[in-house]
Amino acid sequence: MNIRNAQKSINNLFIPPNSQKALDIGAYSGVILKVFSIINKKRGNGMIFYFTGTGNSLYAAKKLAEKLGESEVYSMAEYKSDGQTGGKGEIIGFVFPSYYGNLPRIVKRFIENLDIHPGAYIFGIVTMGGSGTGSISALEKLLDGKGLKLSYGCGIFMPANYIAKYNPMFLGRTAKSGRRIEKIAGDIKSGKKSVRKNSITSDFLYMNTEELDKAFYAEDSCSGCGLCEKTCPVGNIRLEKNRPRWLGNCEHCMACIHRCPQKAIQYGEKTKKRRRYYNTEV
Numbered sequence: 644m645n646i647r648n649a650q651k652s653i654n655n656l657f658i659p660p661n662s663q664k665a666l667d668i669g670a671y672s673g674v675i676l677k678v679f680s681i682i683n684k685k686r687g688n689g690m691i692f693y694f695t696g697t698g699n700s701l702y703a704a705k706k707l708a709e710k711l712g713e714s715e716v717y718s719m720a721e722y723k724s725d726g727q728t729g730g731k732g733e734i735i736g737f738v739f740p741s742y743y744g745n746l747p748r749i750v751k752r753f754i755e756n757l758d759i760h761p762g763a764y765i766f767g768i769v770t771m772g773g774s775g776t777g778s779i780s781a782l783e784k785l786l787d788g789k790g791l792k793l794s795y796g797c798g799i800f801m802p803a804n805y806i807a808k809y810n811p812m813f814l815g816r817t818a819k820s821g822r823r824i825e826k827i828a829g830d831i832k833s834g835k836k837s838v839r840k841n842s843i844t845s846d847f848l849y850m851n852t853e854e855l856d857k858a859f860y861a862e863d864s865c866s867g868c869g870l871c872e873k874t875c876p877v878g879n880i881r882l883e884k885n886r887p888r889w890l891g892n893c894e895h896c897m898a899c900i901h902r903c904p905q906k907a908i909q910y911g912e913k914t915k916k917r918r919r920y921y922n923t924e925v
């Protein structure tokens with residue numbers, strides 16, 4: 644039932660025209676409807692912003708939106724804001740991977756520049772391979788600096804994708820994440836206030852940023868298909884003479900190396916023997 648119909652039926656039920664009682668009941672129904680409207684706002688109209696390299700965070704964002712209902716998912720790499728985002732009691736969520744127990748730089752930039760209604764219910768969910776909730780502490784600190792409160796934050800264990808450092812592992816985790824996501828959606832729907840965090844964090848990706856893609860190269864098996872150029876969320880790859888060139892503004896998301904259909908992209912020597920991973924559930 645929408646709010647206007649609810650107003651009508653409450654009035655029709657109780658109000659004999661032109662009586663004082665009618666006015667009292669009218670005021671009473673107004674209060675009921677205000678509560679109804681707040682609950683309604685809490686439970687729907689959610690905006691969930693995601694950033695992903697290999698699909699885990701997109702998967703989690705989509706599943707959360709589905710469980711929350713009336714929620715839309717937006718890419719942080721593409722979203723263009725047109726004024727203030729959210730309203731009082733409305734849900735604004737951020738879903739992203741943990742990078743060194745910190746925020747991916749693109750996530751930090753995006754939230755820094757987003758004008759968020761101070762009365763919004765803000766949540767942050769970090770997808771992580773190990774202990775990544777330092778990213779939630781970083782998010783809380785960032786919001787705090789903008790005069791905003793993080794209402795809810797926690798992590799979801801997902802496949803660990805950092806191929807530059809290790810062989811990707813825990814690949815079966817996505818299939819097991821359903822109950823965790825359902826629990827989180829239930830918490831958010833009920834307006835729960837809870838922030839899980841830790842202090843393990845590093846600024847590694849915020850230092851020497853132009854060096855982050857120096858170790859990438861494509862082997863001769865590259866077919867020149869251009870998928871790496873299309874896949875990079877920040878336009879950091881350009882095809883030149885049918886070979887990718889990295890442009891020095893890398894987020895270190897590992898999408899290019901994992902998605903190359905020829906497994907032609909390497910990061911130094913060690914990745915030659917490591918498996919490629921992309922979340923195929925999204």
Ligand SMILES: Cc1cc2nc3c(=O)[nH]c(=O)nc-3n(C[C@H](O)[C@H](O)[C@H](O)COP(=O)(O)O)c2cc1C
Pocket residue numbers: 694695696697698699700701739740741742743744745770771772773774775801802803804805806895896897922
């Ligand atoms: C550069 C980089 C740093 C990472 N650092 C962490 C970390 O500190 N803690 C952790 O639990 N996982 C870490 N991971 C693993 C990812 O956070 C995890 O696999 C995540 O689910 C990937 O999400 P995506 O598929 O949405 O990109 C790191 C991955 C990358 C690429």
Ligand code: SF4
Pocket residue numbers: 861864865866867868869870871872885886887902903904905906907908
């Ligand atoms: S995705 Fe792989 S095969 Fe395609 S252009 Fe890039 S490096 Fe070459």
Ligand code: SF4
Pocket residue numbers: 696856874875876877878879880889892893894895896897898899900
């Ligand atoms: S160059 Fe590769 S690792 Fe860097 S941001 Fe683009 S896709 Fe991600």
